[in-house]
Amino acid sequence: MAIVxxxxxxxxxxxRTARLVAVATARRAGxxxxxxxxxRLAVGEVCARAVRRCQRxxxxxxxxxxxxxxPATFVVEVTxxxxxVDLDEEHIALALVRGLADxxxxxxxxxxxxxxxxxxxQGRANGH
Numbered sequence: 001m002a003i004v005x006x007x008x009x010x011x012x013x014x015x016r017t018a019r020l021v022a023v024a025t026a027r028r029a030g031x032x033x034x035x036x037x038x039x040r041l042a043v044g045e046v047c048a049r050a051v052r053r054c055q056r057x058x059x060x061x062x063x064x065x066x067x068x069x070x071p072a073t074f075v076v077e078v079t080x081x082x083x084x085v086d087l088d089e090e091h092i093a094l095a096l097v098r099g100l101a102d103x104x105x106x107x108x109x110x111x112x113x114x115x116x117x118x119x120x121x122q123g124r125a126n127g128h
Contacts, residue, residue, distance in 0.1 A: 009062055
């Protein structure tokens with residue numbers, strides 16, 4: 001079991017890096033190719049959503065992306081520090097990722113500021 005953490009400024013050019021690291025971590029965790037495509041798309045959507053939230057609220061504090069390849073699950077948690085932002089495209093992005101990950105939770109961030117989106121994929125291709 002390993003935890004990988006990324007911290008980056010809320011800028012669109014960093015979303016690709018988060019996707020690449022998430023897929024590499026998921027591959028090492030044993031997810032099959034179909035699940036890797038789900039991870040790639042879901043992490044990209046959630047990170048892009050966090051960037052938009054921060055840009056809309058003028059927040060420059062770094063986003064945190066944490067990946068945990070536990071014994072039976074692969075979990076990605078994306079935390080932003082934006083205030084309460086309600087964008088129509090947020091609902092679209094969240095609806096999309098709900099169709100990609102097995103479990104999606106969205107909660108307020110630390111101290112009530114920002115948001116945390118947690119994506120979970122169950123099971124492994126190699127039976128771990």
